[in-house]
Amino acid sequence: MTGRLTIALDAMGGDHAPGAVLRGANLALRRHPNVNYLVYGRSEDVEPLLRKLKRLRRAVEFVHTDEVVGSDVKPSVALRTGRKSSMRLAIEAVKGNLAKAVVSSGNTGALMAMAKLALRTLPGVDRPAIASFFPTQRGESVMLDLGANVICDSDNLVQFSVMGTAFARSVLGLPAPSFGLLNVGTEEMKGNEALQEAAAILRTTNLAGQFHGFVEGDDIAKGTVDVVVTDGFTGNVALKTAEGTVKLYTEFLRATFRHSLLASLGYLLAKPAMRKLRARVDPRRYNGAVFLGLNGIAVKSHGGSDALGFAHAIGLAVDLARHGFIETMREDFVSLAAARDGTAPRVAAS
Amino acid sequence: MTGRLTIALDAMGGDHAPGAVLRGANLALRRHPNVNYLVYGRSEDVEPLLRKLKRLRRAVEFVHTDEVVGSDVKPSVALRTGRKSSMRLAIEAVKGNLAKAVVSSGNTGALMAMAKLALRTLPGVDRPAIASFFPTQRGESVMLDLGANVICDSDNLVQFSVMGTAFARSVLGLPAPSFGLLNVGTEEMKGNEALQEAAAILRTTNLAGQFHGFVEGDDIAKGTVDVVVTDGFTGNVALKTAEGTVKLYTEFLRATFRHSLLASLGYLLAKPAMRKLRARVDPRRYNGAVFLGLNGIAVKSHGGSDALGFAHAIGLAVDLARHGFIETMREDFVSLAAARDGTAPRVAAS
16 A cells, blocks of 8 residues: 555644644655645745745645634634634545545644544444554553543443554554553452443453453553553543653753763763653654544644654554555444444443 | 650551561651651561661550451451451551551551541541642642542532642641642633532632642643642542653663663763652652541551651651641631632532
8 A cells, every 4th residue: 555645734733833734744755755735724824835845845735725723712613613724624625535634733622523523423433532652661552532522431431442442453553452441440340330331341342452451540651551441531631641740750850960060971971872762752753643433534733743743643644544544443343333232231321 | 846746557558568667667767756656466577576676666565466457358348357457456546546647558448448437537528538749840749639539529629629738738838739620621611510610619719728720630740739639530540640651761761771881881970860860759759648538647658668668658647747737627627618608609519
């Protein structure tokens, strides 16, 4: 699957738009020379940049629009007023099969609302979720939901499990990823009703992934499972807590090396290695949250991401498109429905 | 307040009991020479150690009991069968006013259940919570609940706010600590119903602390507020996620310094400073979770803690007792009741 692939870009989303978007798209062409872009944005902002980025220009089809979704606009307002926005047009390109995926650094809530409306959810999916990679002691894992659904029932958690393992199979190339439900303990009676019900269903339902059971907060960074499944409230808090902890540690480390002349000298010697460490925990490497459960690939890049971060988000969209991710997931939901019609206990949505 | 103070110790709790408990108690005497201990445990395990620790022996009154609460025993079973256990007797010492506080590294659920039954909650407290300190970019903050209550309503969260700020006033010495509710965003409409109701109450109720509003996961390590208030599910996941992230980072750091000869040399030069860094993120420094809302001081030391960790937990118990923490909190709950009877909106428990 190395034929040409078109990705739709919202040039106007994010704190550093359109510069970070276009420079990121340019950067991504190095790793993915067979990608074309459909770029939506304001011509007066986009075209001067395109003139400078020659390699990019050859890969771009540009569509002008005046409308932009503001970063603070409520999703409902964005849906009503942003019909001609760069974000919406980029999503519509996926719906109309002009592009295989859309990438935006814009307003998360608006992007999710528009993507849901335009692309619809796959059969068997009640609610889409937001998923992302993160580094672990064993490599990389996936976590979802990171904030789309504050309250989740057991069916949502079961569906997230299917979505997350499909994602890990496609992008991490694991044939049968392990997955676990995030909880406050690993014993069966731990947690709330939704977790206990979901675990009961997952224990008896044959899925593409391997159900590990419950995992705890420290299992996230340990890499105990390939996919950590949780509600959007807990996932969002866990993700941001981890980010905050990395920043705190980095701050402490900086203070340590400024602590004495010897330490400063030590830092100088270790500098090339430290640069590798920074790259390893660099959030830009993990940029790109995927909206899972939709009938199309939508990747949300961090609002503050620079060109390198945006290039990573594009890379993720390309990987998903090349691996036929939507088809994988569609099949997995057909299997889930069959499994649950058969042997699995039916549990009423709470 | 430097008179003599008695602390009750469960010598048999934790992975390294009774060695870590007794050596920790010995260590704590250096910083707190005016402390006596009431020690409960098996004489055949405890007395040989006491013979070796001479300074400790002079500060100890030892009470033999054969019974020990196992680390995997359910709280309900521990309540029924552990009436003569070292854990229960240590708690009863606080109830009977023989000691000002109890410290145990034993089974958390059993300790909480026994402490609740024996010490009772303070007037105005529906459910006790578990609180602990953690390091931040601005110093130290407090977080609660860390796992006692998986599901919380708005009244619980309001009460946790009072408990947490009373704790921060006593131990951090802040006259009016700032506190915030952990959420997935800072806007008013974010989060679930319990959070929105709790925020509405806290905005209009005059408390000893200053209500900051909602905070997010990355605010924990930033130290945005002195007290982070959350339900026991989210707090437990956030705490363990942060712990796991610190371990991951430390692992990456270790690999970095092994990366090349130059980096190893750099490490040697920076070693004294690195030791300070390790001390700064050393979980033993933050050992000691407090059960808040009880009519008595109960401190839970980590099950895996060593002597140094246990000494920190004792230090925390001493600080709380010296600062008249229970009286502070009792008064704060009288104020809360008065404030809510008066101007504050009454919100039905959900």
